[in-house]
Amino acid sequence: MTGIPPLVLDRGAGVPLSVQLADALRVAAAEGSLRPGDRLPSTRELAGALRVSRTVTAAAYDQLLAEGWAGGRRGVGTFVLGAAPTSPVAPVSPARPGAAVPALVDLRAGSPCLEVLDRAAWRRGWRAAGDLPADLRPDAAGDPGFRTAVSEHLLRHRGLVAGPDDVLATAGTSAAVGEVASTLAPGSRVAVEDPGYQRVVGALRDAGAEVVPVPVDADGLVVDALPSRLAAVYCTPAHQYPLGRRMSAARRVALVARARAEGWWVLEDDYDGELRYDVAPLPLLGALGSDVVVHLGTTSKIVSPTLGVGWLVAPEPLRDDLLARRVATGTRPARAGQRVLTALAQSGDLARHLRRLRRELVARRDEVRAAVAAAGCTAEGDPAGAHVLVPLADAVVEAEVIARAARRGIALDGLGRHHLAGSGSHRSGLVLGFAAPTREELRGALAVLGDVLRERPGNDRGPALPEEDGPAVPA
Structure with a gap:
């Protein structure tokens, strides 16, 4: 040869x-x-x-x-081709659920869609940020322009009325949760969704909090299952991570009412709240209970983690406590990413990006659902965000599907790892993201995923057997 x-x-x-x-x-x-x-x-x-x-x-x-x-x-x-991947997949042994996978195409949730990011707008944002003078002294609350831009963004895209003084810049959602947890008494009990976002669990435990798992169903966090003696509750009401459901209006009202009655904070993670494709979103918890709700947002899922920024809207007593701790410790989020986002917002590039992003992701979601259905599975979750849930029979099937996909160059994420150990609840499936690859990569990956799902253990349909000579590649 x-x-x-x-x-x-x-x-x-x-x-x-x-x-x-x-x-x-x-x-x-x-x-x-x-x-x-x-x-x-x-x-x-x-x-x-x-x-x-x-x-x-x-x-x-x-x-x-x-x-x-x-x-x-x-x-x-x-x-x-000239666009050959820079990190090809070498032959691998069956992967353990949650293990790092040397993937060619990443179908795990949590990454932004960089394919729709206007590179010219991105460069303009950084140039505009660089035109501003360097800081002489740190600002614990964040860049004033950023806080103004966020307050306008929240009003326009999320219907939340918050002035610039109500906003604190953060280094992202997990960092913000860790900051809030540091204001609680050591050993305070904080309830989290199960299954839920494990990085937040890590941030809470690192801050000395006791994490209490609470079940989630089709209507979101089960408020009636919340135990007593809590200091805070963390949840993702707009698009529950990882099940992809939204919290019902009745649950939202009940959650805010219990927080007021029992004296704890509600940490509302609105990580991709701008990405809804069917109807207008339900009112934010922050709008229903501004006195007890800490509203959290991030740029990592809607723009890029390169910016390294997010925001927090909190009641004044908690906001003052957070600022005092930042001043005392000298910790604060970096300003560069804040200034870039401010420039993108002021120029209108951020709004244009979000419109492109919604159009792209809804089309991708339709392709994912069709591919999963053709393989004899279902894709669950509200028409929102950048991931769907594909239920599987059990943990054995989940592990086998992930391993087979890894051998064929596709990285998948199993639902099992999103449960807290010892929580007593366990569902199996794939938390299937569709934002990270290019559109072309996604289509190729979906073809492979369809084969892997059809070949999954226990599937009566089974894979179609190829003819001995098979279809020829043009040669």
């Missing part, structure tokens, strides 16, 4: 030969043995050289074509 490095396939490895072949070709590209523009052998030629069925080589090429790593030119051949 002229120009192709030696390729070794292990017939006893338990990994399909086509997967091994695709992995080996990616590794060859990463190591420089294959370069953009190189012509690959025909499927028939490669099959003969490796002494495998042409079905194996055709399936491997199909996978690389779907990922955008290779491209076929009719009548000419199949070539390595």
Whole structure:
């Protein structure tokens, strides 16, 4: 095979030969043995050289074509593309749930959609931030322009009335939760959703709080299940993470009423509240109970974690306590990201970005739901945000699906890891994100995901068996 490095396939490895072949070709590209523009052998030629069925080589090429790593030119051949991935996937053993996966395409939730981010607007924002003079002294509350921009953003996009003085800049949601927890007495009990956001659980425990899991159903956090003697409750009412449901109006009213009656804070994480696709969102908890609710937002999911900024709207007593602690310890969120977001908001680029983002994500969501349905599964969750939930039968099936996808270059996240240990509740499934890849990468990944779901243990439909000679890749 002229120009192709030696390729070794292990017939006893338990990994399909086509997967091994695709992995080996990616590794060859990463190591420089294959370069953009190189012509690959025909499927028939490669099959003969490796002494495998042409079905194996055709399936491997199909996978690389779907990922955008290779491209076929009719009548000419199949070539390595210039946009080859920089971090190809090497053959891996079955992954443990929650383990780091060297993924080519990331279908885990929690990343922004950078494909719709206007690079020119991004550069303008940073230039505008750089035109401002450097700070002489720190400001514990945050950049005044940022606080004004956030108050206007909240009013326009979330219906929350809050003046600039009500807003504190933060380093993101988890950091803000940790700050609030540091104002509580050591060992204070804080209730969190189960399943829920584990980084917040870590921030709470790091601050010395006792974390208490509370179940979630189709209407959100089960308020009646909240125990007594709480100091705070953390929740994601606009789009529960990771189940993807919104808290009902009745639950919102009940939660605020209990907070007032029992004297604890409600930490409202509105991490992607701007991304709703069907009807207007329900009133924020912050609008229903400004005296007991701490409203939290972040730029990480709607723009980029590069900015490293978020915001907090809190009742005055708590706000004063947080400011005093920042002054005493010298801690404060960095100003650069605040100034960039301010510039994006003032120029109108942020509003335009959000409109593009909503259009893109709703289209992606439709593609994901269709692919999951075609594989005999369901995609649950409200029409909002950038992830859906795909329920699976049990933890064994969840682990197997994640492992098989990893072997084919797709990173998936299991629902199991989002439960607190010892909580007594456990659901299995995939928390399926669709914002991180490019649109082309997503479509290729969905084709692979569909195969993996059809092949999942216990699925009566099972995968379709290919013909011995298989479809040929143009060569």
